[in-house]
Amino acid sequence: MGRKFFVGGNWKCNGTNEEVKKIVSTLNEAEVPSEDVVEVVVSPPFVFLSLVKSLLRSDFHVSAQNCWVRKGGAFTGEVSAEMLVNLSIPWVIIGHSERRLLLKESNEFVGDKVAYALSQGLKVIACVGETLEQRESGATVDIVSAQTKAIADKVSNWDNIVLAYEPVWAIGTGKVATPAQAQEVHSELRKWLHENVGAQVAATTRIIYGGSVNGANCKELAAQPDVDGFLVGGASLKPEFIDIIKSATVKTA
Numbered sequence: 685m686g687r688k689f690f691v692g693g694n695w696k697c698n699g700t701n702e703e704v705k706k707i708v709s710t711l712n713e714a715e716v717p718s719e720d721v722v723e724v725v726v727s728p729p730f731v732f733l734s735l736v737k738s739l740l741r742s743d744f745h746v747s748a749q750n751c752w753v754r755k756g757g758a759f760t761g762e763v764s765a766e767m768l769v770n771l772s773i774p775w776v777i778i779g780h781s782e783r784r785l786l787l788k789e790s791n792e793f794v795g796d797k798v799a800y801a802l803s804q805g806l807k808v809i810a811c812v813g814e815t816l817e818q819r820e821s822g823a824t825v826d827i828v829s830a831q832t833k834a835i836a837d838k839v840s841n842w843d844n845i846v847l848a849y850e851p852v853w854a855i856g857t858g859k860v861a862t863p864a865q866a867q868e869v870h871s872e873l874r875k876w877l878h879e880n881v882g883a884q885v886a887a888t889t890r891i892i893y894g895g896s897v898n899g900a901n902c903k904e905l906a907a908q909p910d911v912d913g914f915l916v917g918g919a920s921l922k923p924e925f926i927d928i929i930k931s932a933t934v935k936t937a
């Protein structure tokens with residue numbers, strides 16, 4: 685079975701009520717390849733999830749940017765997986781580097797979160813990626829493998845996981861990984877899955893790239909054999925997100 689191209693838009697901590705409505709209306713008017721060709725998921729901040737869900741075209745889906753590690757309760761400021769399920773939000777991003785680095789989320793904590801979110805029926809965009817210092821010291825593959833292992837240690841079924849490779853040095857910097865750099869790490873991740881989880885999981889799990897993806901660089905990245913889509917930050921707030929969605933056709937050409 686082929687891996688359907690996946691394009692996620694991570695809006696991060698951006699947007700007003702008015703801006704969110706405008707982005708959604710731009711997306712709703714866009715002509716893009718069908719759902720058979722590309723799966724599109726947008727991830728607004730928690731407070732806008734219901735609004736976006738109510739306005740967004742039905743062939744695009746909504747994701748949260750995080751959720752609590754276990755069942756909800758006395759955890760001030762947190763949002764539980766159960767709440768997302770209750771609102772029919774199908775996806776959640778877990779382990780984004782901004783949370784790993786700024787909020788000190790460990791590999792193990794991320795693994796626990798992924799497992800709990802899956803157990804509640806959510807689909808997960810699980811993020812991994814190395815810092816510039818780690819890349820320069822030659823540790824990239826070790827770092828992303830350890831991050832992936834912490835997830836694999838806690839989950840037995842990968843059907844509802846999309847793995848996002850997001851090198852920290854490429855996020856929000858305009859410094860995109862070259863297609864060859866992205867392909868190299870994606871193929872190492874697939875190899876890791878093959879050797880440590882199984883051939884089927886390696887063949888079917890989508891590995892998407894994130895870090896300064898834009899309308900101009902997406903096609904070349906999408907053409908790489910192990911790049912199965914994107915997780916887009918800054919450009920997902922702009923009309924060029926539509927061009928990025930359209931890059932899915934590179935795979936079918």
Ligand SMILES: O=C(CO)COP(=O)(O)O
Nearest residue numbers: 694855856895896917918
């Ligand atoms: O972190 C990212 C997506 O999750 C990437 O952000 P940018 O596309 O703004 O570099």
